[in-house]
Amino acid sequence: MLGERINEGDDVLLYLTSHKTYLVKVERGKRLHTHKGYVNLEELIGKQYGAQILSNKGVEFYALKPTPRDYAFKMQRKTQINYPKDIGLIVIYSGIGPGSRVLEAGTGTGALTSILAHFVKPTGRVYSYDVRLDHLEVAKENLSRAGVLEYVSLKNKDVTEGIDEKDIDAVILDMPTPWLVVKHAYSSLKGSGAFIAFIPTIEQVIKTVETLREENWFVDVETFETLLRGIQVAKDRTRPQTFMTGHTGYIVKARKVLPK
Numbered sequence: 548m549l550g551e552r553i554n555e556g557d558d559v560l561l562y563l564t565s566h567k568t569y570l571v572k573v574e575r576g577k578r579l580h581t582h583k584g585y586v587n588l589e590e591l592i593g594k595q596y597g598a599q600i601l602s603n604k605g606v607e608f609y610a611l612k613p614t615p616r617d618y619a620f621k622m623q624r625k626t627q628i629n630y631p632k633d634i635g636l637i638v639i640y641s642g643i644g645p646g647s648r649v650l651e652a653g654t655g656t657g658a659l660t661s662i663l664a665h666f667v668k669p670t671g672r673v674y675s676y677d678v679r680l681d682h683l684e685v686a687k688e689n690l691s692r693a694g695v696l697e698y699v700s701l702k703n704k705d706v707t708e709g710i711d712e713k714d715i716d717a718v719i720l721d722m723p724t725p726w727l728v729v730k731h732a733y734s735s736l737k738g739s740g741a742f743i744a745f746i747p748t749i750e751q752v753i754k755t756v757e758t759l760r761e762e763n764w765f766v767d768v769e770t771f772e773t774l775l776r777g778i779q780v781a782k783d784r785t786r787p788q789t790f791m792t793g794h795t796g797y798i799v800k801a802r803k804v805l806p807k
Contacts, residue, residue, distance in 0.1 A: 550595040553610060558692070559591055560617050561600075562609040570613060570621040583608075615665040618693035619658040629659050629721065630795050632775040633745060640800045641717040641741045643667055648714065650735060652676040652706035652728065653721035657686030657693075663719065664695035673699045674715075676706040710735040717741040723751065725799070726758040733764045733803060742801045752797045765801035772797050 553559060553573055561569040563583060571579050575589040584604030591600060596612040613621075616631055629637070637659070643649055647667045654660055654677035663673045677683050683701045690696040702711075706720075707727040717740060718732040725744035732742050742765060746752050752770055759765045776791040 550597060551612070553591045553594050553596060555589075555592050558613050558618075559588075559596075560611040560613045561586065562611050563606070568611075568617070568621075570617060615662050615693065618689070619661055629745060630775070630792055632773045632792065633795055633798060634659060634662050636771060636773055636798055637719060637743050637745065638662065638666060640798070641719060641743050643671070643717050643741075645670060647671040647716040648712065649673045650676070650706075650710055650712055650715045650718045650732075651720075652718075654682055654686045654701065655721065656682070657689040657699075659719070659721060660686060660699060661690055661693045661695050664690065664693075664698040668695065668698045671698065674702060674712050675699055676702045676704050676710075678703070678705050706731065715740060717743065720744040723747075725751070726754040729755070729758045729764070733762075736803045738803060738805045740803045742799075742803065744799045746797045746799060749797065752799060755799050759799070759801045764803065766804050768799070768801040770797055770799050 555573055555575060557573050559571055559573055561571055561579065569579055571588055573588050573591050577588045578585045579588060583606040584602030586600055586602050586608055591610055594610060596610060598610050600608050600610055602608065643666050645667060648671055649663050649667060651660055651663060651673055654675040660673055660675045667673060680703050683703055687701060690699055707724060710731045713735055714737050715735045716737060718736060720728055725746060744755055746755060756768055756770060759768050772794060774793055777788040779786055779788050
């Protein structure tokens with residue numbers, strides 16, 4: 548059975564090693580230059596995803612179809628992006644899926660935005676707020692390349708001053724003062740809707756959790772830290788990797804309940 552073919556203009560993830568990958572657009576006459584030689588990208592046209600291609604030095608690369616994670620991590624950056632270990636928990640606790648309406652604040656480069664849009668498409672929408680217009684401009688380019696811009700509304704607005712949208716399924720925050728958004732989130736969310744905040748310091752966690760519990764607006768309030776350690780696998784010497792992605796931030800999650 549034939550797999551999907553690569554066409555001119557498609558994005559391809561060229562895989563050399565797990566630590567060396569390149570997200571490229573396939574164009575005629577274009578080369579990717581690496582420390583292992585250059586790859587003629589037009590030679591990818593007509594090949595199947597998963598096929599091998601050789602550099603001019605005879606080094607093997609593999610042409611993989613980019614995943615949402617690949618787009619998120621290869622985006623041009625002006626801000627720190629979330630790690631997959633955190634994004635996975637954020638998505639699963641938010642409960643979002645096709646058709647969901649999500650309010651995000653702290654767009655940054657659009658990395659998390661692109662993942663959220665991937666999950667809510669084709670009938671859902673992400674409304675992403677950021678106070679920095681330059682961040683939104685970069686995010687727009689990144690979301691366009693990831694193929695999800697049509698599912699996102701970018702808004703140059705301070706979410707602590709209010710949320711325009713109503714009947715939202717999830718409010719997801721990556722910003723310094725999430726406790727200032729709790730009241731607005733409650734007004735915006737559907738009953739049982741999810742409040743998720745990615746927070747860098749424990750002092751910010753305490754303020755956010757205290758605010759979530761103040762008016763009995765939310766239940767199921769919990770805080771997590773996610774640690775991820777890779778395993779180095781080799782015959783007779785399999786062991787945990789020496790270096791790992793440790794603390795990146797805390798995740799606070801809660802669910803909206805209706806008044807008595």
